[in-house]
Amino acid sequence: MTSKIRFPKIKPYSGPAGGWGSAKSIAEIAVREHVTLKAPELLSKQNKPQGYMCVSCAWAKPAKPHPLEFCENGAKATAWEVTSRRADRAFFDKYTLRELELWPDHDLEAQGRLIHPMRWDAATDKYIPVAWAAAFEEIGRELRGLDPHQVDFYTSGRASLETSYMYQLFARMYGSNNMPDSSNMCHESSSAALPESIGASVGTAVLSDFQNTDCIFYIAQNVGTSSPRLLHDLQDAVDRGVKIVTFNLLRERGLERFVNPQSPTQMVTGKETKISSEYYQVKNGGDIAALFGVCKALIEADDTLKASGGSRVAGEDAKPKDPDNAAMVAFAASIAAADKLHVLDHDFINEHTTGFEKFAQAARGHQWEELERVSGLGRDQMMQAAATYAKSDAVMMVYGMGLTQQLMGVQNVHMVCNLALLRGNIGKPGANICAVRGHSNVQGQRTVGITEKPGLAPLDKLSELYGFEPPRWTGRSTIETCEAIMSGQSRGFISLGGNFLRAVPDTAAMEEGWRKLGLSVQIATKLNRSHVVHGEIAYLLPCLGRIELDEQATGPQAVSIESSIANFHGSRGMTKPASTELLSEPAIVAGMAKATLGETKVPWDTWVGDYAEIRDAIERTYPETFKDFNKRLFKPGGFARALPARERKWVTKSGKANFLTPERLFPEFSTSQNADVLHLATLRSNDQFNTTIYGYSDRFRGVEGTRKIVFMNPEDIIRWGFADGESVDVTTAIDANNVRKVTALRIVPYDIPKGCCGAYYPETNPLFPLAHHDPKSKTPSYKLLPVRLSRSIEIPHEGELRRMTP
Template sequence: MAKRRKVPGIHPYDGPAGGWGALKATAIAVRTQMDILVAPATLLRTNQPSGFDCPGCAWPDKEHGSTFQFCENGAKAVTWEATSKRVTPEFLAENTVTSLLEKTDYELEGYGRLTMPLVYDGDTDTLRPIEWDDAFKRIAAVLSTLRPEQVEFYTSGRASNEAAYLFQLFAREYGTNNFPDCSNMCHEPTSVGLPQSIGIGKGTVSLDDFDDAELVISIGHNPGTNHPRMMGTLHELARKNVPIIVFNPMRERALERFADPQSVLEMATYTSTNIASTYYQVRAGGDAAALKGIAKAVLALDAEKEGALDHAFIAEHTQGFAAFADDLAASNWEAIEQESGLTRNDLEQVALAYVKSNATIVTYGMGITQHNKGTANVRLIADLLLLRGNIGKAGAGICPLRGHSNVQGNRTVGITEKPSADFLAKLEEVFGFIPPKEHGHDAVKTMQSMIDRTSKALICLGGNFAIALPDPEQSLPAMKTLDLSVHIGTKLNRSHLLVAKETIILPCLGRTERDQQVGGLQSVTVEDSMSMVHASSGKLNPASDSLRSEPAIIAGIAKAAMPESKVPWMELIEDYDLIRDLIEKTIPGFDDYNARIRIPGGFRMPLPPTERKWPTATGKAMFSVFSGLHENEIVPGEDILRLITLRSHDQYNTTIYAMDDRYRGVFGRRDILFMNDSDLQRLGLEHGDVVDVETALPGCSQRMEGLTVIAYSISPGSVGAYYPEANVLVPLHYIDEESGTPSYKSVPIRIKLRSKDVLKLKIA
C-alpha cells in the first residue's frame, strides 16, 4: 500500500451516488444560476410531454407518473443554460479576447448567456455587437470567395432534428459533404460497426426490454455522470435481483451503490441499493481481450453440453460464425489474461452467467468506442449477443449509450460526411439541386485540413470544436488561420475566442426557451438513445430579445450565402411543421411525422433487427473476426501505462459546471492523475507526488506537466486524467482507422516524477 500524505482537495466521499448528495448539488446549481422563484417550475417541466427535453443526456422517458423527471446532472444542465447571468456589450468592451483566453473554460461559460450577435474587431481585440443582417452578409461575403470543399460544417449533438436537417441542406446545396460532428469523437464506431454486424448504426433495445432482461452486462460507461437518468432503470433491476455485471477500469460510485432521490424509504433511512452484482476492473484497452475470453468460454461450455449457443438462430440469421469460432479457438488464455487484466476464471464466470440468462442486454459507452480499435470492439459486443440470439427478442439486445440528447437524431436526419446514394437522390428529387456525392471530412480530417490550411472556413452549430478534439498544440493555432469562423451557441467558450480573420458569434435560443415564430409557438424534436422521437417545447422567456432560434439562424445564413437557392428558407422557419414535412419526404421512418410527435412520448424509428430482419449486404447478421487481442499499438517498456481521459461529475463534455468530482473524492481541482497502488509502488511514486506525463507513441512529443498523482481503485497498468485538459496527450492521428474516432481511452504514456522541491512548493 502506497503511503498516504494529505493532499489538498482530496478526501474520500463515502456516500452513495444520488441520495442527499444529489439533492444538495441540485440546490446549489439552482441557487447559483437561476431565480429561485423560476427554477422549480422550469425543472418540473423537464422531460415532460408538454415541456422540454433535457439537454443533459439521451436516456429515454419511460412514464411521467412521478413528480419530477430530472436528475442532479440534468438540473445542472438546465440551470447552466437557464442562468440569469448575461454577457453584456459592456463586459465585452472591457475584456479583450486575449485576456479572456487566459480564463479557464469553467470561467468562460460561467459568465452567462450571450445576448447579441458579435463580431471580432482586430483593432481593439474585442468582440463587439453587430446587427443580424450585417452578420449574415459578412458571412456570405467570405463564403462567396471560397470553394465548397474549403468549408467545414460542424454540428453538436444538442441541435434539434429541425436545425440539423436545415444545416445539412444548406451545406449540400452550397456544395459540400464536410460534416464533422460530435459523434465523430464519441460513438462513430457504433455508426460504422453496427451496420456491418446487424445492418443499422443504432441500438436495438427499448426501455421495456429492461423490464424483461435477465442479465445486463455494462461495459465502459459511467451512468451516474454521463447518462444519469439511466440510474433509475439500473436501480429497479438491482432491486429485482437482476444481475448487473460491470466491466470498467475504474471503480465508479454510481455502478457500486445508488440512492434514488425519488425513493422515500432510501432517502428517509439514508440507505442505498448495490448496483453491480459483479465488478471487473478490465485494463484500459483490454475490452477486446475480455470479450473474446467470454465468447471463448461460451463456446467451450457448448462443446461440453450443447445449449450454450443458439444454433438455430446462428444457422438461420447469421453468417461468419465458423471464422469467428476458429479465431477464438486460436486465442491463447494466457494472452487474454495478460491483455484484459482479468483471470480466466473471471471470464468463465461471466460466460456461465451469460449462458444461464435467456435475455441479456449489453450496454456500452465511450470506454468501448474511443480506442483505435473502437469499431472492432463494438462488433465484438454484437458477436457475443449473436451467439445466443440476443438480438430481436424481448429483454435482450445491444444498447449504445449516447451522451448528447440528440446526437443520434442528427445522424438520422443527414449529418454525416458519408451520405447514402438514396438520401442524396431524394434531396435532388425534392429540392431540385444536385448535392455533392464525394465523401467529406469527419472531425479529425477537418482539423488536419485546417492545420494544412486547405480548409478556410468553419461554421459551428453549437459545441466547442477545438477543445473537444485531441492535440490542442496543433488544433488551437489552426483555428486562427481560418478566413472565417462562425459559432452558433448560447455561451462563450474557448473555440469562439480562437479568432480567425473574420469571426462571428451568433446567439441562439436554448432548449428551455420559448421559440416564437410567425406561425406561432414552435416545438422541435429529438431522438433519444433508443430511437424514440419526441417533441420539446421551451417555456422560459428568451435570455435576450436579440436571440434567434437555431433553424432561423441557419436559414438566415443560407439565404444570404445563396440568393438563388431552391429552398424556401424564410417560409420554413415560420412554421417548423414545414421542415418536418421535408424530413418526411426525404428520410424513411418519419411517416406522419407531425401527427405522431403530437402524441405524448412520440414514436419509435424503424429498427429492422428488432424483427430479426438484417439490412446488411448479405441479409444476415454478420459475425466478425478481431485478429489478435490488442486494441492499440504495443509500446515496449515496463514503465508504460495506458491513459484514460475522463469526465468529472461536475462536467458535461467540455462544459465544466464546477471544479469538484464528488464521487471520486476530488474537490476544487482538476490537475489529477488517478493511479493504482501497485503501479505507484512499482514506479517508486507516492500518493500526492507531482509528475509530468509524456505520450509514449513513436514520434510523439506530447507532454502534460504538474499533475498530482492520486492512489485510486483503477486497474493496474491504467491511469486516468480529466478531459479536455488531458487531450494534450492524445495525438490527433491516433485514431480508429475504420471510424476516425480519436483514441481518448488508451494512450500509452510514461510518467516522470518532479523534484521533491517542486513537490513541496506545490503542496505549500
C-alpha cells in the same frame, strides 16, 4: 470582478450515487446561477410529454415519467442554461480576446448567456456588437468567395432535428459535404461497426427491454456521471432480480451503489441498491480479450457438453479445446444443471448468422494466459461472467464510449455483437444492444442528414425536392477536418454549437491552425475557447436555448430530438429568452443560407415562421422514418424509428447477422513490455458534461477544487517511487515523433488496474496525436494512450486561481 483561491481537497467518497449528495449538488448550482425560484417549475417539466427535452444526455424519455424525470447532471445543465448571468457588451468591452484566452474553460462559460450578435474587431482585439443583417451579409459574401471544399460545417449534438435538417441542406446547396459532427468523436465506432454486424446504425434496445431482461452486461459506461437517469431503469431491474454484470476500467459509484432521490424511504433510511452483481475491472484496451474470454468459455462449454452427448451443436467436427480440463467440465456441468439444453443458441446461429465457425475457432485458439494478461481479468472471472450469461434467457448488452473511443473501437463493438449473437440476444424482448449516446440529439442529427458520407444521405430526394445537384464527393469527418485546419486547406468553419477546439485532440497544433482560418462563425449560447481563439474574420452568433420560449410568426414553436433508443420526442421551450436580440437556430441557419445562396426553391422564411413546415419537409425526405411526424410529435414516450434488426431482419450484405472476428486482442502499439509506460484513459467528472465544466467537484472520486489530477493504482505509485499528492508531468509515449506533454498533474491513488491511469478530459486532450484513432471510424482513442510520468519541474501548487463574477 473578484478572485478566489480554491484549495484542492482529496478525500475518498463513501456515499452512493444519488441520495443527499445529488440533492445538495442540484441546490448548490441553482443558488450559484440565481435560478432558485424558476428552477423547480422548469425541472418539473423536464423530459415530460408536452415539456422540454433535457439539453444534456440523450437517455430515453419514458411514456410514464417519474414525478421528477431529471438527474443531477440534467438539472445542472438546465440551471447552467437559464442562468441569470449575462456575457453582455460591458463584459466584452472590458477584455481583449488575448486576455480571455488565459481564462479556464469553466470561467468563460460561467460569464453566462451571450445576448448580442458580435464580430471580432482586429483593431481592439475585442468582440463588438453587430446587426444581424450585417452579420449574415458578410458571412454570405465570405462563403461565396471560398471554394466549398474549403469550408467545414460542424454540428454539436444539441441542435434539434429541424435545425439539423436545415443546416445539412444549406451545406449541400452551398456545395459542401464537409459535415464533421460530435458523433465522429464519440459513437462513430458504433455507426461503423453495428451496420457490419447486424445491419443497424444504432442500438436495437427499447425501454421495455429493461422490464423484460434477465441479465444486463454493462460495458465501459459510467452511468452515474454520463446518464444518471438510466440508474432508475437499472434499479428497477435489480429489484426484479436481474443480474448486472459490469466490465469497466474504474470502480464507479453509479455502477456500485445507488440511493434514489425520488424515493422518500431510501432518502430517509439511506437504504442503497447494489447495482452490479458482478464487477470486473478490465484494463483499458483489454475489452476484446475480456469478451473473447467470455465467448471462449461459452463455446468450449458447448463443445464439452456436445462431446458428452449433452447438447446439440452446429458443425459435427467441432471438438473441445481441452475436454479433460476439470474447470471446463465443471463449468459445462453447471450449465446443464441449470436445465439448459445447450450453451449456444444454434437454431438462431444457423438461421440468422454467418461467420460463426471462424469466430469459434478463433475463440478456441486464444490461450487463457494471453487473455488474462491483456484483459487484466482472471480465467475464473471470465468463466463466471460466462456462466451468468449462459443461465439467462434474455440478456441486454449496454455499452458506452469506453469501448468506442479506442484504437480498436469498431472491433470492440463487433465483439459486443458477437457475444449477443452466441445466444440469440438480439431481436427479442429483454435482449438487445443498447449503445448509450452522449449529447441530447447527437444520434438524431445523423438521422436527418448530417453526415460527410454522401451514400448515407438521400441526395436524389433532396435534389428532387429543392431543385439543385448535391455534391457527391466524400466530405471530411472531424479528424479530417482537423487535418485540413492544420494544413491550411480549410479556410472557413461554421459551428452549430459545441466547443470544437476543446473537444478535439492535439490541442496546441489545432489552435495554431485555427488562427489561420479565413472565417470562423460560432452559433452558441455561452462563451467558450473556440470563440476566443478565432479566425481572421470571426462572428459570434447567440441563439435561443431549447428551454426558452421560441415565438415565431405562427406562434410558439416546438422542436424535436432523437433519444439513445431511437425514439423521437417533441420539446417545447418554457422560459423567457435571455435577450430580445437572440434568434432561434433555424432563423440563424436560414439567415446565413439566404445571404449565401440567394434565391432557391427552399422556403426558408416559411420554415422559420412555422417549424411544423420543416417537419413536413423532413417527412417528405424520409417518408418511412418520419411518417405522420407532426401528428406523433408529442406521443408519450416518443415514436420509434424503424430498425429491421429489432425484428431479426438483417440489412447486411450477407442478409444475416455477421460474426466478425477481431484480428488481434490489443493494438499494435502495445508497450506492455515497457515498465515505465502506463495506459491513459480520459475521464469526465460528475461536475461536467462533455467540454462544459460546471464546477471543480468530482464528488464520486473524492476530488474537490481541481481538475489537474492523474489517478493511479497505489502499487504503481510505490513501484515508480512517486508519492500520493506529488506533482508529475505526463508525456505521450507512442514514439519519439509524437511526444506531447501536460504538466503538473497531482497524483491521486485510486482503484484502477495496474499499468493504467486516468485523467480528465479535455485537460489531457493535448497529449493525443491527431493520428491516434480507430482506422475505420476515425474516432479519437481517448480511452487508450500510452504515456510516461516524470516528476514535474513546475513548483507544485495547492490551489488554482479562479475568476469569479461579482
